Amino acid sequence: MRKQLYQQLARLGKALSNPNRLELLDLLTQGPCPVETLARKAGLSVGNTSQHLGVLRNARLVEADKEGLFVTYRLAGPEIAGFNLRLRSLGEHRLAEIDQIVRQFRSSPESLEAVDRAALLERVRSGKSTVLDVRPADEYRAGHIPGALSVPLERLNAFLKKLPRGREIVAYCRGPYCVLAVEAVEILRAHGFRATRLDDGVVEWSARGYDLATTAV
Numbered sequence: 001m002r003k004q005l006y007q008q009l010a011r012l013g014k015a016l017s018n019p020n021r022l023e024l025l026d027l028l029t030q031g032p033c034p035v036e037t038l039a040r041k042a043g044l045s046v047g048n049t050s051q052h053l054g055v056l057r058n059a060r061l062v063e064a065d066k067e068g069l070f071v072t073y074r075l076a077g078p079e080i081a082g083f084n085l086r087l088r089s090l091g092e093h094r095l096a097e098i099d100q101i102v103r104q105f106r107s108s109p110e111s112l113e114a115v116d117r118a119a120l121l122e123r124v125r126s127g128k129s130t131v132l133d134v135r136p137a138d139e140y141r142a143g144h145i146p147g148a149l150s151v152p153l154e155r156l157n158a159f160l161k162k163l164p165r166g167r168e169i170v171a172y173c174r175g176p177y178c179v180l181a182v183e184a185v186e187i188l189r190a191h192g193f194r195a196t197r198l199d200d201g202v203v204e205w206s207a208r209g210y211d212l213a214t215t216a217v
Contacts, residue, residue: 015059016087020044021052028062029081029203030135030174031142032074041136081203088177105177120170120198121210129168131198132156134184143202143212145172150215153180160191169193175201 016022023042027033033041039049053073056062063076075081091098123129124147131148133140140150151159153173163169169188173180181197188195206212 011059012061015055015061018052018055020048021056024049024052025056025061025075025080025084026174028073028075029084030139030201032065032072033138034070034072037136037138038073082207085203085207102177105179123168123170129170130164132169132171132184133173134171134180135173139174141215143206143214145202145205146211146213148172148213151184153184156184156187160188160193163188163193165193167194169195170198171195172198173201175199175204 016025020042024038027038027041035050035053036046038053039046042049044052050071053062053064057064057073060076061080062073065072065074092102120129120131124131124145131145132151133144133148134151134153134156136152137150140148144150171181171184171188173184176199178201185195185197200208202212
């Protein structure tokens with residue numbers, strides 16, 4: 001019995017043994033997504049993306065909904081997002097290479113300055129900060145920090161004139177390894193805004209017990 005149980009658990013390990021599949025799983029923590037969109041976000045071909053998603057689906061980590069010619073994938077359950085966070089935490093604690101990669105990634109500590117979550121929440125509630133969600137609009141619709149404005153990074157420059165000059169601007173994206181908010185802060189500061197970055201994404205935000213808002217399509 002033990003060998004059979006471990007054999008089944010090994011299916012999960014096999015499904016997660018590819019970096020592309022880990023990235024696709026991480027992207028799906030942001031919300032359901034069509035194959036073509038996932039491929040674009042991950043920088044993969046549609047065919048390669050479909051193959052990786054098939055492996056994740058066989059391991060019961062993701063599920064698919066088909067409507068006509070379009071297939072949309074989603075996490076098979078909310079516990080998978082939690083598992084993804086724990087896997088990342090384990091890697092950060094046990095693999096020195098991850099710390100080295102993050103240090104190289106954070107070549108500009110000032111632009112990557114993180115905001116205390118509780119303090120940010122208070123500033124948002126009091127109207128002292130303007131919060132920007134710089135992820136793609138589909139991810140914003142699936143779940144976002146209440147009160148945040150959807151300003152995908154590629155639209156930020158055109159949106160600058162609508163931002164208040166007298167308030168702190170806080171940008172967030174998919175979490176601590178995502179570069180979108182980093183680039184947003186650099187753009188904002190270059191245009192004279194007082195801007196900083198929230199280290200958490202929506203998955204981390206929810207895991208800390210804070211509510212998320214959704215927007216109807």
